[in-house]
Amino acid sequence: MKHFTINARNNIGYVYFDLLGEKVNKFNREVMSEFKELIDTLKTRTDLDAVILFSKKPGNFIAGADIQLIQSAKNAEEATELARAGQDLLNQWEDLPMATVVAINGTCMGGGCELSLASAAIVMSNDPAARIGLPETLLGIIPGMGGCVRMPWKVGIAQAFDLILSGKTLTGEKAYKAGLADACIQKENFEESVFTWVNSNLSKLKKRERIAKEPKLGGMGGVVGAMLENNPIGRSVVFKKAREGVLSKTKGKYPAPMEAIRVIEEIGTGYQANFRGKKRDQVLLVEAKGFGQMAATDVSKACIQLFFLTEGIKKANGLTDGKTAETKKIASGAVLGAGVMGGGIAHLLADKGVSVIMKDIGLPGLEIGIQSALALFKKSLKRKSITHRQFEQKLNRIAPTTTYDGFKGSEVVIEAVIEKMELKQAVLKELENFLQDDCVIATNTSSLSVTKMQSVMAKPERFAGMHFFNPVHRMPLVEVIRGEKSSDLAVSQIFQFSKQIGKTPIVVKDSPGFLVNRLLMPYLTEAAVMVSEGVRIEEMDPAMLEFGMPMGPIELIDEVGLDVGDKVGHILHDAFGERMSTPNTFSKLLEQKRLGKKTGAGFYLYSGKDKKDKQLDPNIYQILGVNPEKNKITAEEIVDRCVFSMVNEAARCLEEKVVETPQDVDLGMIMGTGFPPFRGGLLRFADAYGVAKIVTRLEELSKKYGMRFTPSEALKKVAARGKFYA
Numbered sequence: 009m010k011h012f013t014i015n016a017r018n019n020i021g022y023v024y025f026d027l028l029g030e031k032v033n034k035f036n037r038e039v040m041s042e043f044k045e046l047i048d049t050l051k052t053r054t055d056l057d058a059v060i061l062f063s064k065k066p067g068n069f070i071a072g073a074d075i076q077l078i079q080s081a082k083n084a085e086e087a088t089e090l091a092r093a094g095q096d097l098l099n100q101w102e103d104l105p106m107a108t109v110v111a112i113n114g115t116c117m118g119g120g121c122e123l124s125l126a127s128a129a130i131v132m133s134n135d136p137a138a139r140i141g142l143p144e145t146l147l148g149i150i151p152g153m154g155g156c157v158r159m160p161w162k163v164g165i166a167q168a169f170d171l172i173l174s175g176k177t178l179t180g181e182k183a184y185k186a187g188l189a190d191a192c193i194q195k196e197n198f199e200e201s202v203f204t205w206v207n208s209n210l211s212k213l214k215k216r217e218r219i220a221k222e223p224k225l226g227g228m229g230g231v232v233g234a235m236l237e238n239n240p241i242g243r244s245v246v247f248k249k250a251r252e253g254v255l256s257k258t259k260g261k262y263p264a265p266m267e268a269i270r271v272i273e274e275i276g277t278g279y280q281a282n283f284r285g286k287k288r289d290q291v292l293l294v295e296a297k298g299f300g301q302m303a304a305t306d307v308s309k310a311c312i313q314l315f316f317l318t319e320g321i322k323k324a325n326g327l328t329d330g331k332t333a334e335t336k337k338i339a340s341g342a343v344l345g346a347g348v349m350g351g352g353i354a355h356l357l358a359d360k361g362v363s364v365i366m367k368d369i370g371l372p373g374l375e376i377g378i379q380s381a382l383a384l385f386k387k388s389l390k391r392k393s394i395t396h397r398q399f400e401q402k403l404n405r406i407a408p409t410t411t412y413d414g415f416k417g418s419e420v421v422i423e424a425v426i427e428k429m430e431l432k433q434a435v436l437k438e439l440e441n442f443l444q445d446d447c448v449i450a451t452n453t454s455s456l457s458v459t460k461m462q463s464v465m466a467k468p469e470r471f472a473g474m475h476f477f478n479p480v481h482r483m484p485l486v487e488v489i490r491g492e493k494s495s496d497l498a499v500s501q502i503f504q505f506s507k508q509i510g511k512t513p514i515v516v517k518d519s520p521g522f523l524v525n526r527l528l529m530p531y532l533t534e535a536a537v538m539v540s541e542g543v544r545i546e547e548m549d550p551a552m553l554e555f556g557m558p559m560g561p562i563e564l565i566d567e568v569g570l571d572v573g574d575k576v577g578h579i580l581h582d583a584f585g586e587r588m589s590t591p592n593t594f595s596k597l598l599e600q601k602r603l604g605k606k607t608g609a610g611f612y613l614y615s616g617k618d619k620k621d622k623q624l625d626p627n628i629y630q631i632l633g634v635n636p637e638k639n640k641i642t643a644e645e646i647v648d649r650c651v652f653s654m655v656n657e658a659a660r661c662l663e664e665k666v667v668e669t670p671q672d673v674d675l676g677m678i679m680g681t682g683f684p685p686f687r688g689g690l691l692r693f694a695d696a697y698g699v700a701k702i703v704t705r706l707e708e709l710s711k712k713y714g715m716r717f718t719p720s721e722a723l724k725k726v727a728a729r730g731k732f733y734a
Contacts, residue, residue, distance in 0.1 A: 009042050009045060009046065010028055010038075010042065011025060011026060011027050011028060011033075011038075011039055011042055012024065012025055012026075012042060012043065012046045013026075014046065014049065014050075014059075016053075016055070016056060017203065019055065019056060019057045019058070020056065020057065020058050020059070020060065020203065020206060020207070021050070021053065021056045021058070021059035021060070021106070022059065022060045022061075022062060022203075023046065023059060023060070023061050023062065024062050024063070024064050025061060025062070025063050025064065025065075025070065026063070026064035026065065027039060027065075031065065031068070032065055032068040032070075032071040032115075033063055033065050033068060033069065033070045033071060033120070034070065034071045034072060034073065034074050034119075035070070035072070035073045035074060035077075035094070035119045035120075036073075036074040036076075036077065037074075037077065040093070040094070040097055043097060043101075044097060044100070047097070047100045047101055047104065050104055050106065051104065051105065053106070054105075056106045057106055057107065057210055057213075057214055058106050058107040058108070058109060058128075058206055058210060058213055058214070059104070059106050059107070059108055059109070060109045060110075060111050060202060060203070060206060061108070061109070061110045061111065061123075061127075062111050062113075062199060062202075063112075063113070063114060065114060066114070067114040067115065067137050068114040068115050069110070069112045069113065069114045069115060069116040069120055069138075070116055070117070070119065070120025070123065071115060071117055071118070071120065072117045072118025072119040072120055072121075072143075073094065073118055073119040073153070075147070075312055075315060075316070077090060078090070078147075078149065078303055078308075078312065079309075079312050081300075081303055081304070083304055084300040084301050084303065084304040085300065086300075087152075087299060087300040087303035087304060088296050088297055088299065088300030089300075090152075090300075090303075091152035091153065091295070091296035091299040091300060092292075092293075092296045094119065094122075094152065094153035095152070095153055095154055095292045095295075095296060097153075098122060098123055098126040098153055098154050099126070099154075099288065099292075101123065101126050101127070102126040102127070106214075107128040107129070107206075107210070107213035107214050107216070108126075108127040108128050108129075109127060109128060109129045109130075109131060109202070109206055109213065110123065110124045110127045110129075110130055110131065111131050111198070111199065111202040112124065112130065112131065112132045112133065112138055112140060112180070112189075113132075113133040113135060113138050113195065113198050114133075114135075114137055114138055115137070115138070115139050115177075116138070116139065116140040116141075117139075117140070117141055117142075117143055117177070118142060118143060118144055118151070118155075119153050120140075121140050121141060121142050121151075121155065122142070122151060122153040122154050122155045122158070123153075124140065125154060125155065125158035125159060125162055126154060126158060128213050128216055129190040129191070129206075129209070129213055129219055130183070130188065130189045130190050130191075131189065131190060131191045131192075131193060131202050131205060131206075132179075132180030132183055132184065132189040132191070132192050132193070133180050133192070133193060133194075133195040133198050134179075134180050134181055134192050134193065134194055134195055135180070135195035136179055138179065138180045138195070139177040139178060139179055140177060140178055140180075140183050140188065140189070141171055141175065141176060141177030141178060142155045142159065142171055142172050142175070143175035143177070144172075144175070144264070145172060145173060145174075145175050145262070145264040145265050145268060146175040146311065147264075147308060147311045147312055147315055148262065148263075148264050148302060148303075148305060148307040148308030148309070148310070148311035148312065148686070149264055149299055149302040149303050149308050150172070150264055150267055150268040150271060150295070150298055150299050150302055151172060151268070151295070151299070152295060152296060152298075152299030152300075152303075154292060154295070155172065155295075156172065156268060156271045156272050156275065156295045156298070157275055157288075157291050157292055157295055159171065159172060159188075160272055162187065162188055163186050163187050163188050164187075165243065165246050165247075165272065166246055167186055167187075167188075168272065169246070169250045169269070169272075172265075172268050172272075173250065173253070173254055173265045173268060173269070180192040180193075190219040191205055191219070193205060243273075247269060247273050250269050251266065251269055254266055254269065259553070259554075259556075261307070261556055261684065261686050262307060262686060263302065263305060263307060264302045264305075264307070264308070267298050267301065267302050268298070270298070271294055271295050271298040274294050275291035275294050275295065276291070306686075306696075307686045309688075310685065310686050310687060310688035310689075310692065311685060311686065313688050313689075313692065314674075314675075314678060314685050314688065314689070317671055317674065317675045317689075318512060318675070320671070321507070321512055321513065321514075321675070322507070324503070325500050325503060325504065326488060326499050326500045326502070326503025326504070326513065326515050327496055327499065327500050328668060331496055332500075333496045333497045333499075333500035333501070334497070335497070335500050335501045335504045335505075336419070336501075337508060338362055338419045338420050338505050338508060339362065339363065339419065340362065340363045340364070340417055340418055340419055341357055341362050341363070341364050341365075341418050341419060341420045341421065341422065342364060342365040342366070342367065342414075342415055342418040342420075342421045342422070343357070343364060343365070343366045343367070343377075343421075343422050343424055344367050344421055344422065344423045344424065344425065344435060344439060345367070345368060345373070345423060345424040345425035345426070345435075346366050346367070346368035346373040346374045346376060346377025346378075346408070346424075347368070347373050347376050347377055347380075347424075348376060348377075348380050349424050349452065349476070349478065349480070350366060350368070350373075350377045350424040351366070351376060351377030351378065351379070351380030351381045352380055352381070352384070352476070352478070352479060352480035352481060353422055353424055353452065353476060353480055354366040354377060354381050354406050355380065355381035355384045355385065355406075355480070355481060356480050356481060356509055356510075357405075357509060358381065358402050358403070358405035358406045359384075359385075359388075359402055359481075360508065360509040360510055361405075362405070362508075362509065363405045363407075364405060364406055364407070365407045365408075365409055365414050365415065365418065366378075366406055366407065366408050366409070367408075367409050367410065367411070367412065367415075368408075368410065369410065370410065371410070374408045374409075374410065377408065378406070378408055381403070381406055382403065384481055385399055385402055385403055386399075412439075412441075412442035415439075415442040415443055416442065416443065416444055417444075418443065418444075418447055419446075419447060419448070420447065420448045420449075420450065420501070420502075420505060421439065421443065421447060421448075421449050421450070422450050422451075422452055422474060423435060423436060423439070423449065423450065423451045423452065424452040427453060427454065427455065427456060427575070429456050429457075429460060429461070432451065432453070432456065432461055433460075433461055433463075433464045436449065436451070436461060436462075436464065436465055436471070437464050437465065437466075440465060440466050440467065445467070446470075447470070448470050448471075448472075448497075448498050448501045448502060448505075449465075449470055449471045450471070450472055450473065450474035450502050451471070451472075451473050451474065452473075452474055452475060452476050453473055453475060453489075454475055454522075454525060454572070454576065455520070455521060455522075455525060455575065455576045455579050457491075457518060457520075458471070458472060458473040458489045458490075458491035458494070458518040459491040459492040459493070459518050461491070462491045462492075462493050462494070463493075468491070468493040468494075469493055469494065469495040469497075469498060470495065470497075470498050471491065471493075471494060471498060472488060472489060472490055472491060472494040472498045472499050472502050473487065473488065473489025473490075473491070473516075473518065473522075474486060474487075474488060474489075474502050474506065475487035475488075475489060475516075475522060476511075477524070477680055478568075483679070483680065484510075484511055484512045484679045485511065485512055485513075485514070485524070485675075485676060485679035485680035486506040486511040486512070486513045486514075487513075487514060487516045487522050487523060487524060487676070487680075488502050488503050488506065488513045488514065488515045488516065489515075489516050489517075489518050489522055490515060490516070490517060490518060491518045492518065499515060503515060512675065512679045514667060514672045514675055514676050515667070515668075515672075516666060516667055516672075516676075517664070517665055517666045517667070519583075519664065519666050520579055520580055520582075520583035520584070521576060521579065521580050521583075522666070523661060523666055523667055523672070523673065523676050523680075524676050524677065524680040524681060525576050525580075526580060526657060526661060526666070527654045527657050527658055527661070527673075527676075527677060527681075527690070528654070528680075528681055529573070529576060529577055529580050529588065530587075530588070530653035530654055530656075530657055530716075531561055531650050531651070531653060531654050532561055532564060532565050532568070532573060533573075533577060533588075533589070533590060533591055534561075534649050534650050534653050534716075535548060535552075535560075535561035535562055535565070535650060536562075536565065536591040536593040536594060537591045537593070538641075538646065538649065539562065539593055539611075539632065539634065540591055540592065540593050540632065540634055541634075541640070542634055542635055542636050542637045542640055543636070543637075543640050543641055543646070544636040544637070544638065544640070545560075545562045545611060545624055545628070545636075546624065547638075547639070547643070547646070548560060548561065548562060548646050549561065549562050549563055550643075551643040551646040551647055552646070552647065552650060554643065555647050555651070555684070556683075556684025556686060556687060557681075557682060557683070557684065558682035559682075561650060562611045562612075563611075563612060563622070565604065565610065565611065566604035566605045566610035566611055566612050566614075567604065567605055568604065569603050569604045569605075569606055570594050570597050570598055570602065570603050570604050570610055571598060571603050573594060574590060574594045574595070574598060577589075577590035577594070578590060586715065586716065587715065587716040587718075588716075589716070593632060596631065596632055596633070597610060597611070597631070597632075600631070605619055606619075609625065611624065611625065611628055612624055612625060613625045648705055648709065649709060649713070649717075651690075651693075652702050652705060652706055652709070652717075653716070653717065654677075654690055655690060655691070655694045655699075655702055655723070656702075656706060656717075656719060656720050656723050657720075658673050658690055658691060658694075659720055659722035659723035659725075659726055659732075660720050660722045660723075661673065662722065662732075663722035663725075670689075670691040670692075670732040670733055673689070673690060673691050673732075674688065674689025674690055674691050674692055675689070677689055677690045691732040691733065692732075692733065694732060695731040695732055695733055699723070699726050699727040699730070699731060699732065700727040702719075702723070702727075703719045703723060703724060703727045706718070706719040706723075707719060
């Protein structure tokens with residue numbers, strides 16, 4: 009066998025899984041065939057009381073099934089058969105005459121988790137890198153190799169829903185507390201400790217007795233949980249709450265979580281018993297059919313495409329044409345400029361294990377930065393995603409200062425001062441005097457020219473843009489901006505560093521608005537123009553929510569800040585002319601210092617803790633001097649005006665090489681603006697709608713509303729060849 013090796017120590021066998029030529033283990037067709045061969049071999053071993061499955065991949069146990077297998081299924085029937093083949097394989101593993109134990113010391117996802125559930129016991133390391141979960145719903149499918157059947161039996165329905173419907177993962181310690189893992193063992197000397205544990209529990213393992221803690225039924229534990237899950241009325245409450253929670257989060261746009269609920273409800277929880285008269289094969293067939301139906305949906309296809317986009321980023325280095333650069337993992341950095349944004353960046357670096365100096369010119373700015381970081385760490389502590397010890401360790405990684413002392417030890421510096429070119433140039437020129445020659449410098453600018461900034465620097469080649477989106481701890485995208493003099497090393501180092509701190513980077517040409525803001529501003533300004541025309545905000549925001557955006561455009565303007573939107577709008581107007589004109593709607597609110605959510609008033613009014621309570625200002629139309637009209641335009645026209653403007657501008661960006669590929673546009677819009685993933689991204693949506701149809705529609709809108717809708721020559725060229733993804 010190429011990918012599995014089997015040995016024995018006395019009466020315990022041990023198998024190593026090591027998929028040749030890959031960084032992670034996964035179930036592809038070849039592996040599944042060889043795993044069947046392994047099982048057939050184990051069936052003949054009468055000398056073994058137990059067998060332990062280890063992985064030889066550092067930081068990985070089994071990543072799951074090969075997604076390309078799912079993608080290759082042409083229809084629901086083929087996908088169902090694929091699930092049935094996986095189920096049959098795990099059934100054979102479950103039915104082996106000896107006790108089967110998985111020893112997880114890395115990521116164990118999807119099919120790897122389902123293999124674990126089919127084992128007699130799950131042993132996990134306490135290494136934070138060891139995580140287990142069923143992320144299938146994030147790909148628009150449901151667990152199809154027994155996860156919907158075995159997980160509820162293992163941990164109870166409510167906890168199974170918590171894992172399956174959200175795609176969340178658990179560390180070894182949390183998996184043990186949940187009753188999913190049967191043991192959580194120190195990562196040091198892990199393999200030897202697993203052997204010791206198996207020997208100590210061999211009699212129970214051979215009898216298939218439960219070793220894991222009893223599941224906290226109903227998510228509550230004890231009598232109340234048991235009452236909820238062990239009687240029909242209680243179960244109906246659990247399922248009802250699960251459906252309500254899913255609809256609240258997905259607005260019905262993602263069918264997989266609802267299908268998972270339906271499947272689990274149909275098969276019941278009595279997996280090892282003859283629950284509702286259904287035996288193992290019957291309940292697994294229900295799951296397989298559900299998997300097949302979901303794999304055939306457009307939503308699944310779009311989510312899988314997004315998965316491949318993000319996987320591509322993991323393998324990329326930020327350079328094109330096969331270029332390479334000698335980058336390194338960053339251990340120490342600095343943030344120049346505190347405040348809310350600087351504090352957010354410092355929090356992110358410290359949270360990801362990077363020691364960071366945070367400098368500001370005075371104590372007030374530093375106080376805001378430290379309080380911002382502290383508040384974020386406190387939230388993590390409250391959610392129990394970190395311990396008190398980790399809270400102290402992470403917070404202590406941030407060193408506030410008003411001087412450049414210690415900057416010589418920084419490997420990267422992120423400048424985050426106020427968005428004023430002269431100030432940034434002065435700060436960068438001063439900064440260089442306090443750094444090592446190999447320190448890379450990045451600017452967190454949302455709109456200013458990186459090339460112009462680096463023009464005053466002694467070593468401009470080590471400088472590039474690193475545009476974080478607000479709030480830093482939530483928004484996954486980073487735009488890495490290449491200035492005219494930025495070296496390959498600087499660009500690649502910032503690209504790799506972005507990944508190191510958990511972000512998704514795309515490389516963008518230094519041009520007005522970069523990528524995301526350049527595409528987003530036509531969307532936001534068109535919404536503001538519609539308000540000035542008398543289109544009701546109460547109709548506009550819901551129309552875009554129904555389209556799939558995470559919030560309506562008017563609410564997003566408030567979230568971004570009208571001052572920020574106005575400033576970026578003027579930069580784009582100066583660069584691109586009338587098609588990027590800023591509506592007077594902004595200026596009317598700015599005159600009253602209504603900047604949006606941060607001041608408690610914009611188009612909406614905000615109150616409560618963290619200004620979470622929102623309501624449309626009943627006086628907003630009077631303030632703006634407009635007379636709104638019910639159903640002035642259709643919801644379809646609202647969507648067309650907002651979205652097709654972005655498609656038009658995206659075609660120009662590709663022609664100008666602001667980014668290299670349609671994939672960059674789609675990843676940037678999904679990760680940077682929340683463009684609905686189930687649509688595959690802005691340009692996949694355009695392809696599905698029909699680029700030629702979009703050109704025709706823009707021509708109609710241009711005649712009705714003005715030249716800003718005139719389809720670009722770049723878009724017409726795309727229409728002529730058929731698609732963006734040609």
